[in-house]
Amino acid sequence: MAKDSLYDVWSRRNPKFEINFEDTQIRQFTEYGGGSVESMSSKGKIFGAGYELYIYAFFVGLYSDQKRELNGETKVLGQPIQFWGNLDSKKFRKGYPKLREYIFSALIAKSNQLDLIALEKEEITERKAIDYLIDTMEQYANYGFYKIEEKLNENPSYFFKNTGFLDLILDLTKTNNYVEIETIEDL
Amino acid sequence: MIIKEITIENFRSYYGVNTIKFNDGLLIFIGDNGDGKTTFFEALEWLFDTSKQNLDSRLISEKKIAELPEFENDILRVSMIFDHDGEKIVEKSFSFAKNNDNVIKTSDFQFKGYQNEGAERTPIQGGVLLDRCFETAIRKYCLFKGEENLNVFNNPDALNYLIETFSNIRQFEPYFNGEDDNSSFTDYAEHQSRKAFEKAMKSDKQNSQQERELSYELEELRRKLGDVKQRLRNNRENATNYSSKLDEIENSKEASELLKGINERLKSLREKQRKIENFISEDYSIKLLDEMWILSGFQSIFDEFQQKVSVFSKTKRKLEREEDKLKGKQELAKEFSEGIIPLSPNIPDKISMQEMIKDEFCKVCGREAKEGTEAFDFMVKKLNSLIESQKPTEKEAEKALFPNNFLRELEQKSNNLEYTQAEVNSLTNTIKENIAFNEARKAESNKIQESILIEEENKKKLLAQNDGLTEVQLQNAYENIKNWWDYKSQAERQIVVLGIEETQLEQKLESVQEKYDALARGSVADTYRKIHKAFDSIKNAFKNSKEKNTRDFLNQLEDKANQYLKRLNIDGFYGIIRLIKSPDGSARIALQDRNDTFISSPNQALKTTMYMAVLFAVSDLTALKRENDYPLIFDAPTSSFSPQKESDFFKVIADINKQCIIFTKSFLTEEGALENSKIEAQNCTIYRMEKHRPFNNLDLSTIQTRITLIKE
Numbered sequence A: 001m002a003k004d005s006l007y008d009v010w011s012r013r014n015p016k017f018e019i020n021f022e023d024t025q026i027r028q029f030t031e032y033g034g035g036s037v038e039s040m041s042s043k044g045k046i047f048g049a050g051y052e053l054y055i056y057a058f059f060v061g062l063y064s065d066q067k068r069e070l071n072g073e074t075k076v077l078g079q080p081i082q083f084w085g086n087l088d089s090k091k092f093r094k095g096y097p098k099l100r101e102y103i104f105s106a107l108i109a110k111s112n113q114l115d116l117i118a119l120e121k122e123e124i125t126e127r128k129a130i131d132y133l134i135d136t137m138e139q140y141a142n143y144g145f146y147k148i149e150e151k152l153n154e155n156p157s158y159f160f161k162n163t164g165f166l167d168l169i170l171d172l173t174k175t176n177n178y179v180e181i182e183t184i185e186d187l
Numbered sequence B: 001m002i003i004k005e006i007t008i009e010n011f012r013s014y015y016g017v018n019t020i021k022f023n024d025g026l027l028i029f030i031g032d033n034g035d036g037k038t039t040f041f042e043a044l045e046w047l048f049d050t051s052k053q054n055l056d057s058r059l060i061s062e063k064k065i066a067e068l069p070e071f072e073n074d075i076l077r078v079s080m081i082f083d084h085d086g087e088k089i090v091e092k093s094f095s096f097a098k099n100n101d102n103v104i105k106t107s108d109f110q111f112k113g114y115q116n117e118g119a120e121r122t123p124i125q126g127g128v129l130l131d132r133c134f135e136t137a138i139r140k141y142c143l144f145k146g147e148e149n150l151n152v153f154n155n156p157d158a159l160n161y162l163i164e165t166f167s168n169i170r171q172f173e174p175y176f177n178g179e180d181d182n183s184s185f186t187d188y189a190e191h192q193s194r195k196a197f198e199k200a201m202k203s204d205k206q207n208s209q210q211e212r213e214l215s216y217e218l219e220e221l222r223r224k225l226g227d228v229k230q231r232l233r234n235n236r237e238n239a240t241n242y243s244s245k246l247d248e249i250e251n252s253k254e255a256s257e258l259l260k261g262i263n264e265r266l267k268s269l270r271e272k273q274r275k276i277e278n279f280i281s282e283d284y285s286i287k288l289l290d291e292m293w294i295l296s297g298f299q300s301i302f303d304e305f306q307q308k309v310s311v312f313s314k315t316k317r318k319l320e321r322e323e324d325k326l327k328g329k330q331e332l333a334k335e336f337s338e339g340i341i342p343l344s345p346n347i348p349d350k351i352s353m354q355e356m357i358k359d360e361f362c363k364v365c366g367r368e369a370k371e372g373t374e375a376f377d378f379m380v381k382k383l384n385s386l387i388e389s390q391k392p393t394e395k396e397a398e399k400a401l402f403p404n405n406f407l408r409e410l411e412q413k414s415n416n417l418e419y420t421q422a423e424v425n426s427l428t429n430t431i432k433e434n435i436a437f438n439e440a441r442k443a444e445s446n447k448i449q450e451s452i453l454i455e456e457e458n459k460k461k462l463l464a465q466n467d468g469l470t471e472v473q474l475q476n477a478y479e480n481i482k483n484w485w486d487y488k489s490q491a492e493r494q495i496v497v498l499g500i501e502e503t504q505l506e507q508k509l510e511s512v513q514e515k516y517d518a519l520a521r522g523s524v525a526d527t528y529r530k531i532h533k534a535f536d537s538i539k540n541a542f543k544n545s546k547e548k549n550t551r552d553f554l555n556q557l558e559d560k561a562n563q564y565l566k567r568l569n570i571d572g573f574y575g576i577i578r579l580i581k582s583p584d585g586s587a588r589i590a591l592q593d594r595n596d597t598f599i600s601s602p603n604q605a606l607k608t609t610m611y612m613a614v615l616f617a618v619s620d621l622t623a624l625k626r627e628n629d630y631p632l633i634f635d636a637p638t639s640s641f642s643p644q645k646e647s648d649f650f651k652v653i654a655d656i657n658k659q660c661i662i663f664t665k666s667f668l669t670e671e672g673a674l675e676n677s678k679i680e681a682q683n684c685t686i687y688r689m690e691k692h693r694p695f696n697n698l699d700l701s702t703i704q705t706r707i708t709l710i711k712e
Helices: A006-011 A020-029 A050-064 A098-110 A116-120 A126-154 A164-186 B037-048 B062-067 B126-133 B157-166 B168-172 B185-203 B205-252 B257-279 B284-290 B293-297 B299-338 B350-359 B374-390 B406-425 B427-464 B471-520 B526-568 B604-626 B643-655 B676-681
Strands: A016-018 A074-076 B002-011 B014-021 B026-030 B073-083 B087-098 B104-117 B120-125 B143-145 B576-581 B587-592 B632-635 B660-664 B685-691 B705-711
Touching (some): A006 A098, A006 A126, A006 B406, A016 A020, A016 A126, A020 A050, A020 B471, A050 A098, A050 A164, A050 B293, A098 A126, A098 B293, A098 B299, A098 B406, A116 B299, A116 B406, A126 A164, A164 B284, B002 B037, B014 B062, B037 B073, B037 B087, B037 B143, B037 B660, B104 B126, B120 B126, B157 B604, B168 B526, B185 B205, B185 B471, B185 B526, B205 B427, B205 B471, B284 B293, B293 B427, B299 B406, B350 B374, B406 B427, B427 B471, B526 B576, B526 B604, B526 B643, B587 B604, B643 B660
Parallel strands (some): B026 B660, B026 B685, B632 B660
Antiparallel strands (some): A016 A074, B002 B014, B073 B087, B576 B587
């Protein structure tokens, strides 16, 4: 029997987050825990499903290149990764299933504990390999949630302005761009 | 109620006894300015006023007073015979006398009523009878003076009254009255069951700490929410008050060409602004995902991924090559080291071997081979390897160095993503462009906003203007208007902010309530929780159906009004009437075109027909509900109509099955003569009102109204 691809096995997983972020962030910004995407704007929510904020937090951690181990009680999201960004679950929105593949590629790039050669040799199981990826994902997202919390503590309405979520991402990636520009100039 | 006959005696210009017969349907009184139209109307108002005894001597006919000898008295009287479950009469009167100083004294106010019971006529207090047959509140929708007063919903309570009286909403009263009103059953039950639930929770020792925290939080949230709701109500009230004040002023300047110009410019500016703002899409947070803007910093990570896959691939290939080499070497070495080609394992055969082992004797060498000796062991080993070699040849697959091939998957992913990487790399620019585009539109919109502010400033100044104002008065008037304007905008802004706050608090409250409920699950308080939940659901069901009833009633009213509007505007644009209910319970009548665009300033004639259509609709609905119709009485409602439109208008009203009494100066030429051809064309009863000639235009006591029937 052909083995499932790493991507497929990873997709069926459902990452965890620290339960304290449920009230302070996920329920604040998303429809997590009830409601449909259609009612999103009427309730003043910024994102639809809970995983949307999770993806955001993940990228914050990723671009900050900072991980943070999860502590205390944890909880999983409502849907496994394979459904994230699917078009059929949303009205008035555009699907972004491809983003899952990018997240996956980032996890492969950043999960240093995962020895691909050992996996290829079957010295570690596929399951174990995916555990590493999920671990990386959870730790990046966890850092992201703490970062968002920090921003919220500085300014509770930071993310309620139109550019709030975008600004943080641009801030984090700006340094990269500057480096690039400088290198080009050096040449 | 149908009016059959009205008698006016000595009321202002109605000298002596004047009796007018009425019939069902349309009835027109034609009269010029000062001919007594409004006086007739006011006589009815005086009769219909059941709230006070008004013996004002100014109501008495001047002519009568002039003729009245000293110490004699006479009577002022207005009476009405009407049909309402049989014939009834109301009569209001007072007597007046002149003393020796020619001073008029009034006395003996009477308000009598009679109703027929079988063949008998029994007396009843007039006010009581009138209130019973023609409720005070309905009278609001019955008597209309001029065109300006037709908008019944100018009075904020009017709609609430209508809904409460004529929709089925009254039936809800015992069960649900509205939030924060515990007088009705469902509210009471919900409130009590909640208290019982909370009490049970408090007495449960197990959760006491958490219960205390959560109930404190709940209480705080409820308090905050109540506070926000109150502030919202206040702001809504303010916004309505100030905007109706401003509307009033604006209406008074309706005719001003300057104002029309400003309003038109404002309208087109706002339209333009709205169009530009439509282009602005600042859902940046959503675009992070939907447009994958979040990948704007992904390039280096993707590089890293590709790097890793490439290293992985190289390492794997290298290892494979080394492994291959190693295998080749091993085989070669084996060949070299062994030198001699061994015998085939099946020599000697299995049976011979077993025999030799049994005998402990090697028959190949011809030597003894006792158990435990090297020779014996050799034979056993030889046998085993023979047996082994004879096992079915299930060729054992050589274990590969790399049983998995995830490399291929990762390489595919890499190629696959590479394909869209160009787009991803240009995301930073896309985002910049997008933001720049929105900013440019915003700048445009702001520029228009500046023009709007200038126009609004002009409007405020114009509204402040009035004939004969001094500089200071003008300044004050302007300040007033400016303040109202500011208060109104402030209130409107607050409404938005508070609205958001309200939603957030409601959500928070809901989530804490959920936690509180969750705490109850499995505890002794759970039964109380279930009971409370049941009552809460019942309350909400009543609340929702009450709201639905209100909506249904409004829709019905709107439908009917639109039917009338269509009939009243033959061959003309008329639009669609919308009854817009604001959260504070008041309503306004607005006109919309087919594309849902509001028509901000319909012409007066259209406005009049719009209000009349609503009035007819109200009258229809109330008649349905009460099974009794009432007359609509209008004083000069059609001043703004063109002669043709007016003529058409009367024809339409004549066809509506409703008693409608209209006082008008239509059908009169400039010289005050009757336009007989037009009168002929009408299909209704028409009376002519005029001043009895000759009269002295400086002496009120020579004025007397005469009413003659000119068309039946």
